[in-house]
Amino acid sequence: MTNLHHTSSPKNGESKKPCIAFSGDGDAVVCRFGGKWSLNDDFRDELQQDWKSYLKRNSSFNEMSFELEESVQWDSTLVVFLSKMIGTLDASGKKIVLNDLPEGLRSLLNMSGLSPTLSKNQYANRKLYFPDLKFLFFASRFVSFWGEWVLAFSRLVCGKSKMRWYDFAEAARSSGASALPIVTLISFLTGLTMAFVGSVQLEKFNAKIYVADLVSLAMVREMGALMVAIIMAGRTGAAFAAEIGNMKLNEEIDSLRTFGISPIDFLVLPRTLALFLMTPLLTLYADVVGMLGGLAVGTQVMDFSVLHYFEQTQSALSSMWEIFSGLLKSLLFGLIIGLVGCYKGLNAGSNSASLGKAVTSAVVLSITLIVVCDAMFEIIFSYLDLR
Amino acid sequence: MSEALEKVSKVLELKEVGLSYGDHKVLEKVSFAVREGDCVVVIGGSGCGKSTVLKAMTGLLEPNGGKVMVRGRDYWASDSVERSLITKEFGVLFQGGALWSSMSLMENVSLPLKTHTALGDEEIAQIASYKLSLVGLRGFENFYPSELSGGMKKRAGLARAMALDPKVLFLDEPSAGLDPLTSRRLDDLINELKESLGITFVVITHELASIFEIADYAVFLDAETKTLIDQGTPLQLLHSSAHDQVRAFLSRGNETP
Numbered sequence: 251m252t253n254l255h256h257t258s259s260p261k262n263g264e265s266k267k268p269c270i271a272f273s274g275d276g277d278a279v280v281c282r283f284g285g286k287w288s289l290n291d292d293f294r295d296e297l298q299q300d301w302k303s304y305l306k307r308n309s310s311f312n313e314m315s316f317e318l319e320e321s322v323q324w325d326s327t328l329v330v331f332l333s334k335m336i337g338t339l340d341a342s343g344k345k346i347v348l349n350d351l352p353e354g355l356r357s358l359l360n361m362s363g364l365s366p367t368l369s370k371n372q373y374a375n376r377k378l379y380f381p382d383l384k385f386l387f388f389a390s391r392f393v394s395f396w397g398e399w400v401l402a403f404s405r406l407v408c409g410k411s412k413m414r415w416y417d418f419a420e421a422a423r424s425s426g427a428s429a430l431p432i433v434t435l436i437s438f439l440t441g442l443t444m445a446f447v448g449s450v451q452l453e454k455f456n457a458k459i460y461v462a463d464l465v466s467l468a469m470v471r472e473m474g475a476l477m478v479a480i481i482m483a484g485r486t487g488a489a490f491a492a493e494i495g496n497m498k499l500n501e502e503i504d505s506l507r508t509f510g511i512s513p514i515d516f517l518v519l520p521r522t523l524a525l526f527l528m529t530p531l532l533t534l535y536a537d538v539v540g541m542l543g544g545l546a547v548g549t550q551v552m553d554f555s556v557l558h559y560f561e562q563t564q565s566a567l568s569s570m571w572e573i574f575s576g577l578l579k580s581l582l583f584g585l586i587i588g589l590v591g592c593y594k595g596l597n598a599g600s601n602s603a604s605l606g607k608a609v610t611s612a613v614v615l616s617i618t619l620i621v622v623c624d625a626m627f628e629i630i631f632s633y634l635d636l637r
Numbered sequence: 638m639s640e641a642l643e644k645v646s647k648v649l650e651l652k653e654v655g656l657s658y659g660d661h662k663v664l665e666k667v668s669f670a671v672r673e674g675d676c677v678v679v680i681g682g683s684g685c686g687k688s689t690v691l692k693a694m695t696g697l698l699e700p701n702g703g704k705v706m707v708r709g710r711d712y713w714a715s716d717s718v719e720r721s722l723i724t725k726e727f728g729v730l731f732q733g734g735a736l737w738s739s740m741s742l743m744e745n746v747s748l749p750l751k752t753h754t755a756l757g758d759e760e761i762a763q764i765a766s767y768k769l770s771l772v773g774l775r776g777f778e779n780f781y782p783s784e785l786s787g788g789m790k791k792r793a794g795l796a797r798a799m800a801l802d803p804k805v806l807f808l809d810e811p812s813a814g815l816d817p818l819t820s821r822r823l824d825d826l827i828n829e830l831k832e833s834l835g836i837t838f839v840v841i842t843h844e845l846a847s848i849f850e851i852a853d854y855a856v857f858l859d860a861e862t863k864t865l866i867d868q869g870t871p872l873q874l875l876h877s878s879a880h881d882q883v884r885a886f887l888s889r890g891n892e893t894p
Binding site: 496502506 | 727
C-alpha cells in the first residue's frame with residue numbers, strides 16, 4: 251500500500267488498476283492519477299481509503315496540485331473522484347491547483363459543479379416527520395374539508411349554491427344505474443352462499459326452513475349494505491378520487507378557484523349527494539336480489555316450494571325496522587365513500603404517482619371506515635334494544 | 638398628491654414575498670410592482686418559481702412571508718368577500734390551458750359568465766362565441782377539450798380567461814407549443830387588447846421574440862437564489878443589466894453587443 255503512495259505507478263498501463271500517487275515535500279504536494287479509471291471496475295473504495303489515510307498522515311501541506319500520467323485512461327469515475335477530493339480540500343482551506351490537468355477534464359469539473367456547499371444544503375432541506383404529527387395534520391385537514399362540505403350543503407339548501415344539477419344527474423347515473431349488474435351478481439351470490447352455509451348447520455337441528463330467516467335477516471341488516479358499500483368504494487369512490495385528482499393535476503381546480511367558483515360546490519357536492527342517495531337504493535335492490543339467491547337454493551337444493559319459502563321470509567321480516575336499519579347504515583356509508591373519494595382527489599399531489607396513491611388510499615380508507623361504522627352501528631343498536 | 642396617484646396606478650405589488658412548499662423554498666423576498674395598463678413579463682430559467690409567482694399573485698397560494706397588494710389593499714388581510722371581488726378582476730391562463738374536461742368549449746367559456754353575471758342564456762352564448770372567435774376558435778364551440786390539440790386548448794383557455802372582461806390577465810407561457818405564426822398572432826392580440834381595452838398583462842414566457850414584442854417591463858427571477866435579481870424594460874436589461882445571466886438570457890447566450 252505504501253508502495254502505491256510514494257512511487258509513481260507502473261508505466262504503460264502494465265497494471266490496469268487506477269492509482270493515485272502523492273509526491274512533493276511538506277508545503278506543496280503533487281497528486282498524480284494513473285491506470286485505467288472505468289465505470290466497469292470497482293477500485294474506488296480502496297482508493298478512497300488510500301486518500302483518506304494519506305490526508306490523516308499528512309495534514310500540514312498548504313497546496314495540492316493535480317496531474318495525470320500520460321498512460322492514464324479515464325471516464326466520469328475520475329471526474330467524480332476528483333471533485334470529491336477537491337471538495338474535501340476546499341472545506342479544509344487548502345489551495346488547489348488544477349492547471350496541469352487536461353483542458354477537457356477541467357471543463358468537465360467546472361460543469362459538474364459538485365461543490366461541497368451545494369450538496370450540504372440539499373440534505374439540510376430534508377427532515378423526518380413524526381408519523382403521529384402527520385396524522386394530526388391529516389385529521390385537521392379532513393375536519394376542515396367536512397366543514398366546507400357542510401357549508402356548501404347549507405348553501406344548496408338555501409338555493410345559493412353554484413352546483414350544476416346536470417353533474418348531479420351524471421354522477422347519480424354512473425354510481426347508481428351503471429352499478430346494477432355488478433350489484434346483482436355480488437348480492438345474488440352472497441345470498442346463495444349464505445343459504446348453502448346455513449342449510450348445512452340447520453339440517454342438524456332439522457330446521458332447514460329457517461334458512462329463509464337466516465338469509466333475509468342477514469341481507470337486510472348487514473350484508474346488503476356492506477356489500478353495496480364495498481362495491482361502491484372500489485368502483486365509485488376510486489373513480490371520484492381519480493377524476494378529481496386528475497383535474498387537480500391539470501390545474502382545473504385552480505382555474506375554478508380563480509373564477510371564484512368553489513370546487514366543493516362544483517365538484518364535491520354533486521358527487522357526494524348522488525352517492526348519498528344512490529347507495530340506499532342500491533342496498534334495497536341488493537337485499538331483494540340476495541333473498542332471491544337464498545330462494546334459489548331453498549327451492550332447487552332443499553326442495554321447498556316458492557310459496558313456503560316466501561311466507562317464511564315474510565314472517566322473519568315482520569318488522570320494517572329490520573330493513574330501515576340497513577338503509578340507515580347505507581346512507582352513512584354512501585356519504586363516507588363520497589367524501590373520502592373527493593377529499594383524496596382534491597389533496598392528491600401534482601404528479602401521476604401521487605394520483606395512484608390517492609386512489610388506493612381512498613379505497614382503503616373508505617372500506618376501513620365503513621367496517622368500523624358498521625360495527626359501531628351494531629353496538630349502538632344492541633344497547634338500545636333495537637335488535 | 639403625486640404619491641396618491643402613484644399608489645392608484647399600481648394594480649399589483651409584491652412586497653418581499655416568500656413562499657415554500659414544505660421545507661422546499663421556492664421564492665425568497667420577491668418584490669416588484671405592476672402598473673395599470675402595462676405588460677409585465679416574468680422571465681428566468683426553468684424551475685426559478687415563475688409559475689409560483691403567478692399563483693401568489695392570483696391568490697391561489699398564500700405566501701409564507703411578505704404581502705401581496707392589489708390596488709393598495711393587502712390581499713391576504715382582506716376577508717373572503719373582498720377577495721372574491723378582487724379576483725373577479727383577474728383572468729388566468731394556466732400552463733396547459735386547464736380547461737374543464739367535462740364541458741365543451743362553449744360551456745367552459747360561459748360558466749364564469751353564468752356564475753358572475755345576470756345575463757340571459759342567449760347573450761351569454763353570443764359573448765362566449767365572440768371570445769372564442771377572438772382566439773381563432775370559431776366553429777369549435779361544441780368540441781370537448783380532449784378533442785383539441787395542445788395549442789388549441791391553450792387558446793381556448795385564453796378565451797375563457799377573457800370571459801369576464803378582466804382588468805388584469807395573467808398568462809402562464811401562452812405561446813409555448815404554438816407554431817410561430819399563431820404565437821405571433823397571440824402577441825398581436827395581447828398588444829391590441831392592451832391598447833384598446835387597457836388590460837394589464839402579467840405574462841410568463843420563454844420566447845425572446847415575444848418578450849421584446851409585448852413587454853413594457855420585465856422582471857428576472859434567479860433559479861439559484863430564488864429571488865428577483867433585476868427588473869426594467871427588456872432593452873435595458875439586455876444592454877445594461879449588472880447581471881451576466883440576465884444579459885445572457887435575453888441574448889440567447891450570445892454576449893451582448
